[in-house]
Amino acid sequence: MIRKLVTAAALVAGALSAAPAFAQGNTVNVLYAGSLVNLMERSVGPAFEKETGLQFRGYAAGSNKIANEIKGKLRRGDVFISASPKVNTSLMGAANGDHVSWYVNFAESPLMIGYNPKSKFAADFKTKRWDQVLQEPGIRIGRTDPKLDPKGAFTVEMVTKAADLYRQPDLVQKTLGDTENPAQVLPEETLVGRLQSGQLDAGFFYSTETSDLKIPAIRPAPELQAKASYTLTILNDAQNTAGAARFVNFLLSAKGRALLAEHGVDVVKPAVAGSTEAIPSSVQAMIDAAR
Incomplete structure (x- = not known):
């Protein structure tokens, strides 16, 4: 009986470890403009999870408010989606904490x-x-x-x-x-x-x-x-850079862009600002493909 219990426990443990459980390393934290709440929480987030097996965890607020929280070290994230390029600029450079090195304009509203x-x-x-x-x-x-x-x-x-x-x-x-x-x-x-x-x-x-x-x-x-001119970037202190790159790639993919259009967002050709050398190669490839 004890042997059976041990075996059952082992099987359960094995199943849990094999399942796409959302462990911390599988979570992508996305900080985004509050105007995108419905799009992100009901459409993009679930679709991203289904496509990749990673967990989407979102935080919505005014773009400047998020930027201020990042600068004040009150909030960390992997991806930042702003409603204005100026917000990203306020996070770039040593004088601004060097939180952002690049960003891409991908949609308007x-x-x-x-x-x-x-x-x-x-x-x-x-x-x-x-x-x-x-x-x-x-x-x-x-x-x-x-x-x-x-x-x-x-x-x-x-x-x-x-x-x-x-x-x-x-x-x-x-x-x-x-x-x-x-x-x-x-x-x-x-x-x-x-x-x-x-x-x-x-x-x-x-x-x-x-x-x-x-x-x-x-x-x-x-x-x-x-x-709004929506921008997308991976924060320099992202804890899950690989997951962040997969989220950015998903949003810039044909499927992601279709979801944006379905929700009333005007999709535009991606335009990059900042240091292109800092952009992950997979993201750069997706940007080139979307142009």
Whole structure:
């Protein structure tokens, strides 16, 4: 009986060791812009795990917030996906901690004005210009912090341009208030949920968010267009560089790019910035193939 128990235990142990269990060395930690939550957690992450047998572990927040946490050594990761090339630049060079040596632009997503279809202001978005609706009394608007998230900065930039285009010098104050207006500024990863739950009537979102979650949205005039430019890199202090390279390769592959397109992201030809010598050879080969 003891022998049988020992044998059974050995078989179980062998099966566990052979199974694609997600041990620490098989985990890829991906830090990414909060606008990509649904895409990463429900689509790219599971597809990557199925394709490679590795575990995807994601962390979402405003791109600048993530960069600040990296610089402050409050957070480590293997891969960093930002919504703006400027964020990567802030992590490059000895003066900035030398956290990033290169990055590749791989996708874009225009900024939109999304609204809750059950809001009492929903009908107005169909008949009036968006800036007029955002000035109506009682409307609840959500946006992200321009200091922590490129989308928040793009929002202020777009409304400022609209003030000139539509000859409304007080448009920014009437729609956004102060730059860091606490009644509007929310963490990027919670903004969509607030809109969907009815806590907000309207907000500023990238097209990947509005398309992915079927949020009715208004595209601003071409003269006002602002957009996320998504970048991808492997952090210099990555704990799983091999796994990180496999994740980057997956996202740049035909399958990964198809997933991006399905979720409303505009796929672009990869463009590299920084030290090309620091790019893993397999990643460079995938970048060349995707061009």
